[in-house]
Amino acid sequence: MKIYGHEITSRLLLGTAQYPSPAVLSTAIRESGSEIITVSLRRETADGTGAGFWDQLRDLGCRILPNTAGCHSVQEAVTTAHMARDLFDTPWIKLEVIGHSDTLQPDVFALVEAARTLADDGFQVFPYTTDDLVVGEKLLEAGCEVLMPWGAPIGSGQGLRNPDGLRAMRAHFPDVPLIVDAGIGRPSDATQAMELGMDAVLLNTAVAKAGDPAGMAKAMALAVEAGRAGFAADPMERRDMAVPSTPVLGLAALS
Numbered sequence: 001m002k003i004y005g006h007e008i009t010s011r012l013l014l015g016t017a018q019y020p021s022p023a024v025l026s027t028a029i030r031e032s033g034s035e036i037i038t039v040s041l042r043r044e045t046a047d048g049t050g051a052g053f054w055d056q057l058r059d060l061g062c063r064i065l066p067n068t069a070g071c072h073s074v075q076e077a078v079t080t081a082h083m084a085r086d087l088f089d090t091p092w093i094k095l096e097v098i099g100h101s102d103t104l105q106p107d108v109f110a111l112v113e114a115a116r117t118l119a120d121d122g123f124q125v126f127p128y129t130t131d132d133l134v135v136g137e138k139l140l141e142a143g144c145e146v147l148m149p150w151g152a153p154i155g156s157g158q159g160l161r162n163p164d165g166l167r168a169m170r171a172h173f174p175d176v177p178l179i180v181d182a183g184i185g186r187p188s189d190a191t192q193a194m195e196l197g198m199d200a201v202l203l204n205t206a207v208a209k210a211g212d213p214a215g216m217a218k219a220m221a222l223a224v225e226a227g228r229a230g231f232a233a234d235p236m237e238r239r240d241m242a243v244p245s246t247p248v249l250g251l252a253a254l255s
C-alpha cells in the first residue's frame, strides 16, 4: 500500500508510549514488523526521555510518524508539528487536536483548520478523526491524502464501537487510505477493522499495556494480516436462514 507516495508492506502502525521499558518497546516493535511508528513529541518531551529516546527510535529503522497527542488547539498542534518536522526531518504528521478531555474525542472543527494550515505549509497530514463522512470530505479538501478514523476512544481498548460507520467510510472513500486509529484492545478488533476493508491499523495501548507486549505485538501483526487476507478473499454474505453446507445426494439405504 502507498501512503503519500511511500510504499509500505506492514499494515500495522505502532505507538511508542507507555511501555514498561525502552528494551520492551524495541522488542515489541521488532516483533510487530511495523515499518511506521508514531511518537508523541509533547508527551515524550514532558516525560524527560530526551535525546536517548529519539536515538533509540531512529535505531529501529522504522519510519517515524510524529504526532501531536496532547494538543487541544489549532495553534498548539501547528506549533508542535513544526517542532516535529525540525526534529525528525519529515513532512509527516499525525494530527490530533483533542476536543474533550474525558473521551479524548477529536475537535473536528479545529482538526480541519489545523490540517489545512499544515497541508498548505507542505506537511503530509494524517488526521485522527471520527467516522463522520462530512468531516472526512473536509479533511480531504484541506489537503489530507489519508484518513484515520477512530475505533473507540484512545486507550479504552473497547474495539470498534461503530463498525457501520467505518463500513460507510470505506464505501464513501474507496480510494483513500483509511487507517483505524485508537481503541483497539484485542487482536480480534484489529482483524475486524481489516475485514471491513480498512487499509491499516494504528494502535498503542493494547500492546504497551499487555502482560507480554512483544507477544501481543506479534499477535496484532498476525491479526492484521489475517483480516486483510479475509477481506481480499471476498467473504460470503451473512444469511438469515440456515443453509445446509453438505449437499444431500441420494438417500441412505436402511436395512
Ligand SMILES: CC(=O)[C@@H](O)[C@H](O)COP(=O)(O)O
Residues within 6 Å of the ligand: 014, 015, 016, 017, 038, 067, 069, 094, 128, 153, 154, 155, 156, 157, 181, 182, 183, 184, 202, 203, 204, 205, 206
Ligand atoms: C499513540 C497514539 O498516537 C495514540 O494517540 C493513538 O491514537 C493510539 O490509541 P490507542 O492507545 O488506543 O491504541
